[in-house]
Amino acid sequence: MTLLSLSGVSFAYAAGKTVLHGIDLAVRDGGNLGIVGESGSGKTTLLKLLLGLERASAGTVSFRGAPLDARDRGFMLGFRRSVQAVFQDPYSSLDPRQRVSDIVAEPLRSLKIGTDIAEAVAQALRDVDLPPDAAGRYPHEFSGGQRQRIAIARAIVARPALIVADEVVSALDLTTRTRIIDLMRALSTRTTFVVVSHDIALVALLCERLVVLEKGRIVEEGATREILARPSHPYTQRLLASTPRMPARG
Amino acid sequence: MSGHDAMVSGNGRARKAALPWPLAVGGLLVGLHIVVALLTLVWTPYGVGDMAGGRLEAPSLAHWAGTDRLGRDLMTQIMIGSRIALLVGCGAVALGALIGVTIGILAAFATRTLDDVLAAALDILIAFPTLLLAMLIVASSDGASLGTAILAIGIAGSAIVARLTRILAKRVLAMDYITAARVAGTGWPGIARIHVLPNIWPTLIVNFALQFGLAVIAEASLSYLGLGAPPPNASWGRLLQEAQASVYTAPFGAIAPGIALVSLVIGLNLFADGLRDAADPTRRRSR
Amino acid sequence: MSTLLSVENLEIRTAGRVLVSGVSFSITAGERVGLIGESGSGKSLTALAVLGLLPDSMRASGSVLMDGRQIVGARDRDLVPLRGRSVAAVFQEPMTALDPLMRIGGQVGEVVRRRAARDGRKPGRAEVDAQVTALLERVALPEPGRVARAFPHEISGGQRQRAAIAMALACRPKLLIADEPTTALDVTTQAEILKLMEGLVRDEGMGLLFISHDLPVVATVAERALVMRRGELIEEGAVEPLFDRPAHPYTEGLVAAARAFDAALETAP
Numbered sequence: 001m002t003l004l005s006l007s008g009v010s011f012a013y014a015a016g017k018t019v020l021h022g023i024d025l026a027v028r029d030g031g032n033l034g035i036v037g038e039s040g041s042g043k044t045t046l047l048k049l050l051l052g053l054e055r056a057s058a059g060t061v062s063f064r065g066a067p068l069d070a071r072d073r074g075f076m077l078g079f080r081r082s083v084q085a086v087f088q089d090p091y092s093s094l095d096p097r098q099r100v101s102d103i104v105a106e107p108l109r110s111l112k113i114g115t116d117i118a119e120a121v122a123q124a125l126r127d128v129d130l131p132p133d134a135a136g137r138y139p140h141e142f143s144g145g146q147r148q149r150i151a152i153a154r155a156i157v158a159r160p161a162l163i164v165a166d167e168v169v170s171a172l173d174l175t176t177r178t179r180i181i182d183l184m185r186a187l188s189t190r191t192t193f194v195v196v197s198h199d200i201a202l203v204a205l206l207c208e209r210l211v212v213l214e215k216g217r218i219v220e221e222g223a224t225r226e227i228l229a230r231p232s233h234p235y236t237q238r239l240l241a242s243t244p245r246m247p248a249r250g
Numbered sequence: 251m252s253g254h255d256a257m258v259s260g261n262g263r264a265r266k267a268a269l270p271w272p273l274a275v276g277g278l279l280v281g282l283h284i285v286v287a288l289l290t291l292v293w294t295p296y297g298v299g300d301m302a303g304g305r306l307e308a309p310s311l312a313h314w315a316g317t318d319r320l321g322r323d324l325m326t327q328i329m330i331g332s333r334i335a336l337l338v339g340c341g342a343v344a345l346g347a348l349i350g351v352t353i354g355i356l357a358a359f360a361t362r363t364l365d366d367v368l369a370a371a372l373d374i375l376i377a378f379p380t381l382l383l384a385m386l387i388v389a390s391s392d393g394a395s396l397g398t399a400i401l402a403i404g405i406a407g408s409a410i411v412a413r414l415t416r417i418l419a420k421r422v423l424a425m426d427y428i429t430a431a432r433v434a435g436t437g438w439p440g441i442a443r444i445h446v447l448p449n450i451w452p453t454l455i456v457n458f459a460l461q462f463g464l465a466v467i468a469e470a471s472l473s474y475l476g477l478g479a480p481p482p483n484a485s486w487g488r489l490l491q492e493a494q495a496s497v498y499t500a501p502f503g504a505i506a507p508g509i510a511l512v513s514l515v516i517g518l519n520l521f522a523d524g525l526r527d528a529a530d531p532t533r534r535r536s537r
Numbered sequence: 538m539s540t541l542l543s544v545e546n547l548e549i550r551t552a553g554r555v556l557v558s559g560v561s562f563s564i565t566a567g568e569r570v571g572l573i574g575e576s577g578s579g580k581s582l583t584a585l586a587v588l589g590l591l592p593d594s595m596r597a598s599g600s601v602l603m604d605g606r607q608i609v610g611a612r613d614r615d616l617v618p619l620r621g622r623s624v625a626a627v628f629q630e631p632m633t634a635l636d637p638l639m640r641i642g643g644q645v646g647e648v649v650r651r652r653a654a655r656d657g658r659k660p661g662r663a664e665v666d667a668q669v670t671a672l673l674e675r676v677a678l679p680e681p682g683r684v685a686r687a688f689p690h691e692i693s694g695g696q697r698q699r700a701a702i703a704m705a706l707a708c709r710p711k712l713l714i715a716d717e718p719t720t721a722l723d724v725t726t727q728a729e730i731l732k733l734m735e736g737l738v739r740d741e742g743m744g745l746l747f748i749s750h751d752l753p754v755v756a757t758v759a760e761r762a763l764v765m766r767r768g769e770l771i772e773e774g775a776v777e778p779l780f781d782r783p784a785h786p787y788t789e790g791l792v793a794a795a796r797a798f799d800a801a802l803e804t805a806p
Binding site: 038039173175177178198199202204205228238240242243245246247249 | 776
């Protein structure tokens with residue numbers, strides 16, 4: 001089933017600079033989707049459109065077949081319950097003055113999800129492998145990787161159908177990165193991820209399908225396996241060739 | 251890079267319990283004035299209007315700060331002056347905070363055009379001298395009173411509070427946790443209450459303490475010019491003004507209220523400094 | 538080969554905490570060495586100590602011999618001639634290395650002039666301009682004339698990093714220290730910069746100390762690698778055998794993680 005879809009979406013800032021041109025994209029249930037792009041590709045703007053944080057200049061963004069309408073509160077409530085996000089910087093994405101329990105509970109409270117909040121928060125923290133006593137502590141008491149786990153707990157607590165993950169590991173150390181990827185893989189069984197990144201290897205690790213974005217346009221899309229094996233667009237080819245590899249085993 | 255990371259991962263619980271000295275000294279000075287102000291509600295050395303001694307007497311055991319030109323006890327008047335200063339300061343800061351924080355938050359959340367208009371209006375208000383504002387308010391009401399002083403100083407201060415609130419709130423609104431809150435379905439009022447206010451509060455409190463000091467000075471200035479609280483409210487500003495004529499023959503008439511004023515203002519400023527250090531975790535940890 | 542940099546038992550402390558301890562390594566002329574470490578490993582502090590640029594709050598002890606001169610404990614004034622002639626550095630964020638209010642050409646020109654002054658010469662304007670253009674061409678900047686007239690914010694991140702490299706080269710150093718120089722760049726730009734740096738270092742016969750958390754990146758530019766963890770040097774060796782058969786479990790973990798990313802890109806037929 002198609003959760004989110006963009007058809008003919010363009011986006012221009014007030015200053016007149018167009019950053020996305022005629023994007024067609026469908027995010028379906030089951031099977032993660034990767035969006036690969038470098039700086040200037042428009043991936044940040046695309047992410048904001050997917051999350052309903054910006055309005056498209058042209059074209060439509062639809063959720064379960066109905067166009068997003070920021071004024072329809074009931075509809076937006078359903079949308080937000082289904083679509084959550086994790087951001088790049090684990091230091092600025094958690095309010096430093098809130099306890100972890102309040103951070104993780106925010107979607108439950110704001111989206112008026114009638115459930116035992118304490119129990120749901122405890123479950124979310126278990127799901128991301130954080131100790132139960134984490135709930136009473138503040139973000140600065142945690143490392144970068146643990147903070148990203150808190151952010152993931154906040155994203156899954158409302159049991160959304162879709163989580164948009166924006167460069168979630170790029171601020172982390174290599175070993176921490178691997179653990180967060182493993183966690184996201186484990187969570188992929190119950191929710192779909194849209195993984196937005198400049199790192200094609202990360203996207204390949206997590207996503208069955210991917211789209212390659214260059215200068216505001218989708219230049220290639222399809223099954224990850226196919227694209228890696230036979231990249232058809234020169235930009236994709238260059239991206240793959242530029243990704244540094246480990247020396248071959250001797 | 252690594253140094254920064256090491257600091258962040260350091261356990262934030264390792265806080266020092268020691269009270270920073272500006273907070274202690276400032277608190278002591280301000281506390282003294284509060285105690286004296288409360289004391290005047292039940293007891294003063296003499297009645298405020300009593301001509302209890304000779305004219306312009308020097309300080310003595312009977313009159314710690316001497317007497318004024320009508321033979322009234324100066325210590326009594328200075329003690330009551332503490333009450334006036336604190337009352338006007340509290341009132342003005344409360345009023346300034348209420349108006350200022352509200353406007354500042356609105357401006358931070360406003361669309362670009364409205365924000366520009368509000369910012370320009372605040373700049374004009376800040377450039378407007380408090381005294382002129384006070385005169386306008388006194389002129390448009392029944393005359394000078396404690397209320398007009400509070401109103402004038404409060405409104406003048408609110409512009410500064412509003413501008414600071416706007417800048418601080420805008421900085422918070424640029425953080426990822428605000429985007430995260432929007433995705434979590436929190437509306438603008440919720441974001442202001444849950445995320446913006448708690449994050450700007452510590453800096454605002456420090457500013458309120460500084461504003462309090464400015465308000466005390468402003469109150470003294472207004473009273474000095476006769477635009478403050480009328481007699482029998484013994485404001486320090488009025489005591490200074492009355493002592494001016496005899497400043498060469500009886501300098502204590504000016505020095506004593508001066509000491510009272512300076513000690514309260516310094517106390518408030520030290521207290522604000524100490525609060526700033528206590529509120530800022532990075533400063534606290536580097537100690 | 539003569540030893541260019543020799544670090545012996547380096548220790549860095551601050552306020553009673555030891556940040557780096559017992560680090561010893563050396564770099565010979567023309568050798569390309571990678572320094573691998575995650576955040577908090579002390580890799581950047583080690584680089585700063587080699588440059589004599591540690592913050593005042595930190596104390597270094599042990600020995601850092603750069604081109605025969607002792608850096609540890611030396612006065613900053615005595616180190617100034619050493620920086621540039623013996624060692625130059627490129628950092629992660631090129632914007633911080635460049636003066637935002639000065640045109641690129643002017644900044645590179647200043648280094649060229651300083652370099653000439655050290656040799657007791659005072660080059661004319663035309664000569665400086667010619668050298669600046671040559672340097673900008675050397676780092677493969679397109680339209681060197683336009684870039685020379687541009688302010689740092691008017692060019693892209695990759696171009697800024699090239700300009701920063703040009704400034705480092707203008708000193709003709711014997712050792713180039715690069716601290717995460719490509720971390721802030723796009724992958725495609727990173728590939729270009731890495732290629733450029735490797736070529737330049739090889740052509741000029743410079744030594745290179747390349748600091749990074751990224752193993753494949755280190756593998757592309759370095760012949761030998763050092764691995765740091767929590768302020769200590771835990772392993773070192775030629776890149777290929779090191780990544781093939783890491784001795785320390787920590788290195789093993791890093792290698793396995795890096796290989797997992799590689800494997801994701803491999804497509805089984």
